[in-house]
Amino acid sequence: MSKKLLYLIGIGITILIGTYFYWLLCCKACEEEATNNQVTKEIKELTTPKQKPATYNAFVVNDVDGKKIINTSDNFNFEASGLQFIKPVTAVLDTEISNLKEYLSVNADKTIAIEGFYTSSETNVSAFPNLGLARANAVKNYFVSKGIPSAIMNTSGTLNDNLVADSLQVFHGPLAFTLLQKKDNSDAINQLTQELKDNPLILNFKTGQANINLTNEQREYFAKVARYLDKVPEGKINVTGHTDSQGDADLNLKLGLDRANFAKNYLIKNATIPADKIAVFSKGEAEPIADNSTSEGQAKNRRTVISIK
Template sequence: MKSVYLVAIIITIIIGSFFNWILCCEQTETITIEEEYIESVKEDYEEVVEDKKNAPVVNPLIIVDSTGSFSYKSNDNFNFHESDFIIIRPLGPGVDKGVMQVKEYLSSNKNVQITGFYEAREENTSAFPNLGYARANAVKNHLVAKGISAKQINTYGKEMDPLSEYRDVLVGPVSLVITEDAGFKNAEEVVGRIKEQPIVLYFETGKSTINLTEEQRERYLDIVRALDKVDDISVVIYGHTDNTGNAENNMILGKDRAEFIKAYLVRNGISAENIETVSKGQNEPVANNNTAEGRAENRRTVITIK
């Protein structure tokens, strides 16, 4: 009899242990599956967040006619590095597609208004009053290269904070609007004013450095606009020196200075074909070469229009 009870107790213990093992393992397995699922979802979420963080900023190129029905939009755009005004290339296909549609759409009474934007924190590395004008001029030159007349393009510069940015690249800091506004109207007057008051830049002895004042930047903008609007004019740069050294070397130095300024103007958007350089050497002083002050005035280049 005792043996029967003993067997029954043993069987009960075995059965209880079996069910306890089953339930325990199932619970452990369930917890493991839940943890793995949560971990995988977390990883997916982190990947999505990271992808979003690294995704390019989409600031679309939008071209509209403020007085008509033309409208164009593309995710491609004109992009620039910070504190720079050179268009980053290659351009996306959507940019030139839009430019060609604008070219086909423009009529004699329509113009393209290009506004370039800049942030206050950016350094103005251009010859223009601000980077906005410089960027607008770069876009203008691209449109001209595609066959749109410069006479139908007006450029402007405007501060805007903040600009759309992706990895130190400013995405589309320009706007293009088709309008009937004639824009820059007094080009002939500007040409006369520049001839009377050309841009004069001074050099230290044996050095070629450029430091434009705000007034000179405004004059440079006038020169660029005048070239766009008036036929049969060009820029001429005269290089002058003091009488230090010999006359022959000073003729070379004057030419070098004029060529240095030419390269600077070309980088700032004026076609090399529209610029002539002439050296006057030491032959046309404006001050007395017997004084340091006078020699400093004679070491100069003169930028004007002819």
């Protein structure tokens, strides 16, 4: 066998051995890595919950006998944790609201219930006990602006964790509408009116505050006030600011008015109460309810009183 042939055979054997070790050390590792990646992918697919599709509720109104009065895919939409619906609403929705108004004017024995929904993952930034009630009241106010009397509307709020927002964190139509037979509730309204007159709400806060931290009882109070304003068309809210006796009396009169206006703006924004339903006043330091010679008494005198008239 010639040296040249032996040389070629040696080269071939070297190539074969190199190829074997390349496959053993590199390709096999690549195969193992690919297998591991596939296993990891499958585990993630099994353990990662799939994103639920967004909920799209239509604007549907059924009469008491089940007859469908309104049915359109357009509806009021709310950002997550939002109590005011996204504006403007569509022309189609406005048309259907006009149709609803006409139907209610012809059928004067009917009332409409507006139920707002919210999820447990949302933050209630409203002055109401829950975000659903705030949303229902926002829509009710819009209906009033379109000519539907507030006296024939009732609002409520319900937790509904089946609602799913879209990718922009918008809830589409978190509401339900139902027509009901009108009932005489004059006794209940009279009782509510007397209760609010006998128990005005007192808020203690400083003018520089950016928000008011309400208790559950205070939120319930605002829900009752909203119901009162719905059922008593001529009803209004008085917001009166008071101060302690520190400083100039004229300046305190202005400070009391500033506090009253702060509370008014809060009610407009967080309780969706129309501005023309709120009257502001200031008593300054003129009507203390505690001893101004102590810091505790001064704190009590720095107050805003919310009452109905």
